[in-house]
Amino acid sequence: MDETFINLMADLKEQEVLGLTKEKIARGVSHIDILDSARAAMEIVGKRFETGEYFLPDLIMAGEILKGVSEIVKPYIKQEREVKKKGRVIMATVEGDIHDIGKDIVIFMLDVNGYEVYDLGVDVPAERIVEKIKEVSPQVIGLSGFLTLAFDAMKRTIEEIERAGLRDRTKIMIGGGQIDERVREYVRADAYGKDAIAAVNLCRKWI
Numbered sequence: 001m002d003e004t005f006i007n008l009m010a011d012l013k014e015q016e017v018l019g020l021t022k023e024k025i026a027r028g029v030s031h032i033d034i035l036d037s038a039r040a041a042m043e044i045v046g047k048r049f050e051t052g053e054y055f056l057p058d059l060i061m062a063g064e065i066l067k068g069v070s071e072i073v074k075p076y077i078k079q080e081r082e083v084k085k086k087g088r089v090i091m092a093t094v095e096g097d098i099h100d101i102g103k104d105i106v107i108f109m110l111d112v113n114g115y116e117v118y119d120l121g122v123d124v125p126a127e128r129i130v131e132k133i134k135e136v137s138p139q140v141i142g143l144s145g146f147l148t149l150a151f152d153a154m155k156r157t158i159e160e161i162e163r164a165g166l167r168d169r170t171k172i173m174i175g176g177g178q179i180d181e182r183v184r185e186y187v188r189a190d191a192y193g194k195d196a197i198a199a200v201n202l203c204r205k206w207i
Helices: 001-011 016-025 031-050 056-080 101-112 125-134 149-163 180-185 196-206
Strands: 086-094 116-119 140-144 170-173
Touching: 001 016, 001 031, 001 056, 016 031, 016 056, 016 101, 031 056, 031 196, 056 101, 086 101, 086 125, 101 116, 101 140, 101 170, 101 196, 116 180, 125 140, 125 149, 140 149, 149 170, 149 180, 170 180, 170 196
Parallel strands: 086 116, 086 140, 140 170
Antiparallel strands: none
């Protein structure tokens, strides 16, 4: 991994990061190395947010930089190998919560690892998630929530999936700032992931 790249991205230096990404691509640096560095930088951003050094606008900025890196790198990934999609994943931030940075990082990592991801956005009602499950038959559903009020929304969403008779067809993972094993038990999800790598590993295990 590239410490210079990591530090620039963690410090939210957008133009420098995007310029360095293009330079790396031109030099033939592996997209895996670029993405690993971006992931490491986002972990630093997350820690700075947890300690109060960064605030929500900083998280939004970091997400925008990550999207910029993704847009530069993704065409080259497709050139390197036409990936047969490994499986379908629905991602949504649950009703009542509008945080999307963590969700977007997970979607980014799933996408570059070969999964077909349906992003339903933020503040998503349970009914819309059920409709999408019926439409695309995903193997995995990812529910995201940063606020503690999201726990009840996750629980209601999973209950709606059960009521629709769709629970046995899919695995459900949850993630977000306050999520732990107790929350997983409360909402009755199959697993929780601490970060985007955990989400990718869960999809690998389940699909």
